[in-house]
Amino acid sequence: MTATALVPATRRRRHGKDWAFHIVMSVVTLLWVTPLVFVAAVAVRSFDDISFNGLGTLPHSFTLDAFSTAWNEGNIAGALGNSIIVTVATVVSVLFLASLAAFALSRYPVPYGRAILLVMLAGNLLPPQILLIPVSQICELLGIYDTLFALVVVQVGFGLGFFTFVLYGFMRSLPVEMFEAAKIDGAGDLRIYATIVMPLCRPALAALAALESTWVFNDLLWALTVLRTDTKFPITAALLNLQGGYTSQWNVVAAGALIAAIPTTIVFFAFQKHFVSGLLVGVSK
């Protein structure tokens, strides 16, 4: 009797609370996406509209001219291509090399294996500033300064420690019986790596690939360190050039920034689960 009387009361109260919650959170969320919406609104306005009505008003015009200006004259198209090449090459190489090291450390009694693992991880935690000057010197020395190859190599080297550490943890969690069975069947070490370990690591590799691709795509500092020529710049560095070249044309700058934001947004929404689980590495234990 009392129970049935209580149910509507609590439900009503919870509904009331829900209401307040949604109002507050809607305001916060709107506030959060405001910069994005506003920049999008600027990007579709014409230059005349902005200079006549000011930046802080609602659009009085709609045109995609700013996008085509940024894309063609602002060299965003080429820069996006550079970014994609560098990102794909870096992600594939770093995950491949890290998986080799992680396989060796997690599956064999390597002497001082833990120390090696820790030192490799520590390398990734260093502030990049301490590497910049020598890295640019090394690139000059090797004759690869101002090439996309240099940008890939540097980022592979710097990322290795973190991914080795994460993959090591993952590979250790794989059941030992599988390896022993494969050994009894006569599979060699490389064979075990290629046909047993790597396929089992697919979920971890997917999460790390999603994470690393946004990191590499978003990098600015390494690009400024090893590249000099505008046409080789990835999109982040090209955006800063665009800003310098189109100083008062905010619609072009806004369009360029939006184009640069699209690829990572796609990766994020396509791999949201992977992405978040990648972020949580080392935290949730």
Added chain:
Amino acid sequence: MSVTHDLSRDRGAIREPDDRPPVGRRRRRLSRRVPPVVWLLLLIPFLVETGWVFYPAFNSFQLSFTKWNGVGVAQPVGLRNYTDMLSDPIFATALRNNVFWVVGFGGLSVVAGLGLALALNKPRRGIGIYRSAIYLPMVFSLAVTGLFWRVMYQPDGPVNVVLAAIGINTKEHQWLADPNTALGAILVAAIWRQAGYIMVLYLAGLKGCDPALEEAAAVDGANKWQRFRYIVMPQLKNVNTVIFAVTVIDSLRTFDIVWAMTRGGPYNTTQLLSTYMYQVGFTLVNLGYGSALAVVIFLLAIAFIITYLARATRED
């Protein structure tokens, strides 16, 4: 560095007796020596990291005791670069700004991230949309974030328009050109991007909290604040440690967003150690002094790197 090394050695020493197989199994263990090909698998990545990380880091230390412009031979100058720093007003500004940045960026993004995580912790309808909207900025590059907010901060831009609309007349204030507001303006942009990341970390931490404890406390009459302070917070201790270390390391690395928004200006008032180091090393090509600044950043970060390492390798 040496502390890390000792730490891992200690762990190794403790582990080894456990790993030693019982006598009967020793033969099998011996057959599991590390084959040469496996050494090779380990060696290749390790050498890549040595060449592009360990050696350059070591080299920065060496260069920091020299004067060099990249051409010819580096002149050894002993500790001159470090003593020069003491009388360098821009270094003083950059250091002060970095302290402000660590406290402001760390403090505010943690408060915002924790608050949002607490609000969005319990599953309800529509919660996915709120979460996604808040952590979406995290996937934008800092360069993109910087440009977004440059547009926002223009004298005739929306920040001033909105402030005027709610009665605060800022008279087309130049947020990024005014030495008094520039760094704060950058900070807002950086927090906008970071809060979602901190929220994700705290959401994971809250997931690991035992709801029964909080219910028991509620039955005992603890109010919301008491439950948060004495029941939830202690359970978040590990997450807090990681977030603390990650945030400080990130703060000392911060470069892109300042570079995209002000390049350290106006009059070096938004200079952080990282941007100043870049300017000295690559714009002024004063490689010795630039390396010394990099070493200072490293020394400031090292304690937090060790904290993170110790945490990341525990219970493993």
